[in-house]
Amino acid sequence: MPGLExxxxxxxxxxxxxxxxxxxxxSPPAIKAEGHNPLCGDELTVYVVMDGDAxxxxxxxxxxxxxxxxxxxxxxxAVKGKTxxxxxxxxxxxKSMMSISTNSSGETEVIEPIEYSEKELGEMIALQGVVxxxxxIKCATLSWNTLMQALENRSx
Amino acid sequence: MSKTLTTQLNVDQxxxxxxxxxxxxxxxxxxxxxxxxxxxxxxxxxxMDNYYSTxxxxxxxxxxxxxxxxTELYESSRIKVGRFISAPHPAREILFSKNATESLNLLSxxxxxxxxxxxxxxxxxxxxxxxxxxxxxxxxxQFGIELRYxxxxxxGYLILDNIDQILKGAxxxxxxxxxxxxxxxxxxxxLAEMAHNEGALVIGDGAQYVPHIKxxxxxxxxDFLAMTGHKMLGPTGIGMLWGKSHLLELLPxxxxxxxxxxxxxxxxxxxxxxxWKFEAGTPPIAEAIGLGAAxxxxxxxxxxxxxxxxxxxxxxxxxxxxxxxxEDIKIHGPTNIADRSGVISFEFKNIHPHDVSQIxxxxxxxxxxxxHCAKPLMxxxxxxxxxxxxxxxxNQQDDVDALVDALAKAEAFFA
Numbered sequence: 001m002p003g004l005e006x007x008x009x010x011x012x013x014x015x016x017x018x019x020x021x022x023x024x025x026x027s028p029p030a031i032k033a034e035g036h037n038p039l040c041g042d043e044l045t046v047y048v049v050m051d052g053d054a055x056x057x058x059x060x061x062x063x064x065x066x067x068x069x070x071x072x073x074x075x076x077x078a079v080k081g082k083t084x085x086x087x088x089x090x091x092x093x094x095k096s097m098m099s100i101s102t103n104s105s106g107e108t109e110v111i112e113p114i115e116y117s118e119k120e121l122g123e124m125i126a127l128q129g130v131v132x133x134x135x136x137i138k139c140a141t142l143s144w145n146t147l148m149q150a151l152e153n154r155s156x
Numbered sequence: 157m158s159k160t161l162t163t164q165l166n167v168d169q170x171x172x173x174x175x176x177x178x179x180x181x182x183x184x185x186x187x188x189x190x191x192x193x194x195x196x197x198x199x200x201x202x203x204m205d206n207y208y209s210t211x212x213x214x215x216x217x218x219x220x221x222x223x224x225x226x227t228e229l230y231e232s233s234r235i236k237v238g239r240f241i242s243a244p245h246p247a248r249e250i251l252f253s254k255n256a257t258e259s260l261n262l263l264s265x266x267x268x269x270x271x272x273x274x275x276x277x278x279x280x281x282x283x284x285x286x287x288x289x290x291x292x293x294x295x296x297x298q299f300g301i302e303l304r305y306x307x308x309x310x311x312g313y314l315i316l317d318n319i320d321q322i323l324k325g326a327x328x329x330x331x332x333x334x335x336x337x338x339x340x341x342x343x344x345x346x347l348a349e350m351a352h353n354e355g356a357l358v359i360g361d362g363a364q365y366v367p368h369i370k371x372x373x374x375x376x377x378x379d380f381l382a383m384t385g386h387k388m389l390g391p392t393g394i395g396m397l398w399g400k401s402h403l404l405e406l407l408p409x410x411x412x413x414x415x416x417x418x419x420x421x422x423x424x425x426x427x428x429x430x431x432w433k434f435e436a437g438t439p440p441i442a443e444a445i446g447l448g449a450a451x452x453x454x455x456x457x458x459x460x461x462x463x464x465x466x467x468x469x470x471x472x473x474x475x476x477x478x479x480x481x482x483e484d485i486k487i488h489g490p491t492n493i494a495d496r497s498g499v500i501s502f503e504f505k506n507i508h509p510h511d512v513s514q515i516x517x518x519x520x521x522x523x524x525x526x527x528h529c530a531k532p533l534m535x536x537x538x539x540x541x542x543x544x545x546x547x548x549x550x551n552q553q554d555d556v557d558a559l560v561d562a563l564a565k566a567e568a569f570f571a
Contacts, residue, residue, distance in 0.1 A: 007514065008569070040510050041527045041540035063540055065508035066570075139510065 006129035007136070008066065011074075015123075016066040021076035023059040025049055031154045035062075035146030037138055042068045046146045050154065054083045060143065067127075067136050072143035074124045084151065091144050093120055098141060099131045160553075161468040164461040167552045173197040173453075174550055186521040186558040191336055191364060191499045191546030193386045196450075200389055203449035204442045215441055216415055216432070230441050233448030234431070237396050240451050241362075241381060242372040249404065251397045251434040252444055256363040257287040259382035259397035260330070262410040262434060263359055264291035267328065269408045271357075274300035276327040279356070281306040281314055281342070282536055283335040286529040288361045288382075292330065306331070308536060312338035312489035319350060326356040333365035333376075337528045337537075337544065338489030339496035341365075348377035357403070363387060367548070368466060368497055370459035379403055385443065389450035394443035397434075404430040411436040454549075462549055466498035469547045473500060473556045480560050484567070488537060498547035501528070504563060507570050509543040515569055516543075519562040521555075 025032075025047040032047045044062030048055055058080055060072045075094075079087045093116040118125055130140045171177045176195050177185060187195060213223035215230045231247070238246020253259045272278070278292050282305050295301050304322050307315045312335065323329065329351035334341045348358040359380040362371065366381070367388030373381055380403070385394035399407075409416055409427050413436035419426040427433045454462070470493050477485050477500075486503045490496050504512050513525035524544045527534045534540060545559055 013570070039526060040508075041531070041534065042510075043540065065510035067510070133514070136510075136514070 006132055009126040009129065011123050011126035012066060012070040015070035015073035019060075019069055019073040021057075021059050021073065021080070022061065023047075024061050025057070025059055031150050033146050033150035033153055035142050035149065037064070037068065037142050039135070039138060040065065042139065042142060044068070044072060044143060044146060046072075046143065046150045048147070048150050048154075053085075054081065055079050055087060056081070058147075064142070065136075065139055067130060067139040068142050071124075071127055071140040074127065075143045075147065078122060078124055079147065087147075087151070090120070091148065094124060094127075094144055095141065097121065097124075097128055097131070098137050161465065161472060163465040163468055165457060165465045165549060167465075167550060170457070171550050173199065175201070177550065184520040184558070186519070186555045188545040188547065188551065188555055188559060189522045189524050190367075190387065190548035190551075191544060192524050193392065194367065194389050194548055195550065196391065196446075197389055197453055199453055200391065200446045200449045204391065204446040207442050207445045212442075214438055226441060229445050229448070230439070233444040233451075236448045236451045237383075238398070240371070240455070241366065241383075241398055242374055243398050244374070245401050248401050248430050249398055251399070251404075251431045252439050253395040253397055253434075254393060254440070255386070255395035256361065256382045256384040257395070259384075259395045260288050260359070260361065261291045262397060263330075263380055263382070263399075263407075264295050266407040266410050266434075267357075268295045268299045268301065271406070272299065272301055272327055275302060277302045277304055277325055278328040278330060279304045279306065279322055279326045279351070281331050282308050283312075283314075283338060283340065283530065283533050284330075284332055285336050285361065285363070286531070287363070288330055288332060288359075289532065308338075308340075308533075311491065312340045313495075314340075314342055316343075319347070323351055323354045323356065326351060326354050328357050328359065330359035330361070332361040332363075334369075334497040335489065335530075335533070336364045336499065337501045337530050337533055337542065339499040339501070340489055341369075341495055341497055345375060345377045352377070364497060364499070367454075368459075369463050373398055385447040385450065388447075389453055390447035391443045394440045394447050396447075401430060404434070407434075409433050409436070413437045415439070457549060465549065466547050467493055469551055469553075469556065470496065470498055470500065472553060473545070473547075473559070476556055476560050477502070477563075481563065481567075485563075488542060499544055500546070501542040501544040503539060503542055505567060505570070507566055509541045511570065512543045512563070512566050515566040516559070516562040519558060519565065521558050521562045523559070 030047040030049045034045045042064030047059045049057040058076045096113045130136050174195050211222045211225040213226045215227040234250045235246045238250045243249045309315050351358045358378040360378040362381045362383045366383045379400050381398040383396040386392040416436040417425045418428045484505050488501045509525035526541050
């Protein structure tokens with residue numbers, strides 16, 4: 001059985017206790033989307049301020065477990081200032097790390113694993129232990145799915 | 157330091173009957189999630205195995221020996237269920253379904269096909285499980301029935317101040333005997349009497365009650381009772397519904413197919429007699445037989461003894477949790493243990509229930525974390541989720557002690 005330290009790394013606990021970019025932006029002009037995890041009742045709202053093709057600023061509000069909150073916090077740090085293409089790649093890397101294509105629950109989407117370096121992941125690598133706890137993968141991906149939803153709302 | 161349990165149950169002996177607690181090289185298993193699904197004793201597994209190994213055939217069809225035996229076993233389980241809840245006519249008033257959810261869907265569907273019409277009022281409570289809420293919300297959407305809810309107070313009790321108004325003109329009261337989150341035991345017989353005075357039918361959701369407390373449908377004064385097998389030592393895939401025979405006669409079938417008809421023509425059909433009118437297709441035969449063995453096991457222990465044991469465990473758990481964690485633990489529902497069934501839903505400091513449950517798992521302590529299929533109730537409590545420990549016949553002080561110790565670990569971890 002994988003140990004707790006695989007799941008709850010120090011970085012995760014830090015981002016859980018001191019979430020970065022927490023809060024709201026007036027929307028509009030910020031684009032926003034709400035995400036739910038029906039399994040555990042986690043809810044969060046992502047606010048994105050765009051500057052042309054890049055994410056100028058991002059905030060997240062809501063409530064959830066340590067994994068969903070810290071993943072959201074880590075995501076905000078990772079995507080702030082990035083172009084949409086860069087964000088898209090980060091999302092793919094993140095989902096690749098979550099092994100969503102090989103997840104045994106059989107419920108989640110299938111994506112092609114991609115090649116990436118640990119450097120690209122940055123602090124988000126702290127979340128790699130989540131894979132060993134399949135029911136928690138949805139906690140870790142909630143913020144990313146919600147961000148994608150927000151970006152889609154923008155284009156529609 | 158700790159007082160001992162008041163119990164007539166020999167838990168050490170009981171645990172020997174459950175293979176899951178006796179696995180070679182098994183890690184300690186502190187199973188506190190019987191509210192979600194109970195463990196199974198060997199006799200239940202054997203009963204199903206024996207049926208498959210020696211007398212498997214479809215029921216109500218063959219005239220050969222093993223088919224007759226299969227039918228006999230299946231029907232005798234029905235009678236056991238009926239007697240277990242003191243049904244006046246056990247052989248005719250018990251229907252088998254998939255689970256309590258299907259039993260409730262059967263009722264909402266059959267009632268709206270015949271007895272209920274647009275604008276009719278169905279009364280529920282705000283503490284219902286989704287299984288006793290969504291079927292009625294579907295009926296509201298499709299047939300325009302109206303829903304009213306009995307509210308709940310901060311201690312987890314139904315607020316009955318305006319019950320006359322709420323029940324006024326109602327056609328159905330459908331309510332849980334005990335909350336799967338709060339543990340509240342509702343005053344069913346009083347409510348049933350009031351509802352009957354308004355001419356309403358009364359449906360009880362017994363999923364969390366029947367496995368734990370001696371049930372007598374006559375004393376409860378209700379018209380229908382939905383139950384499930386897997387929370388009372390039986391297998392998954394078997395639910396039960398009791399209904400007064402004259403009402404079951406009145407209701408139209410739920411699903412159509414084989415076994416539920418007495419005649420089929422190209423232009424119509426004649427339904428079978430009750431209870432088979434409501435059992436379309438090959439039923440869960442092995443599961444019904446396993447359930448029969450589970451009922452024998454429970455009756456052998458004595459339902460009164462089971463209740464005493466669970467109350468004693470709850471007193472011990474309340475005591476330990478409060479003395480160890482004080483204000484850091486918030487237990488939902490009534491503080492008077494006599495008013496509760498054996499579930500304890502709690503919030504622990506500011507630690508998310510998912511994290512609590514994950515850390516408890518490391519110590520082999522199994523609790524449920526989530527919204528417990530009761531989202532409207534969660535909203536009322538102002539939480540997204542809770543952790544829930546629930547007790548049954550095989551639980552003992554060790555389980556409570558392990559829970560308390562594991563919570564202390566969670567506290568230290570997230571400090």
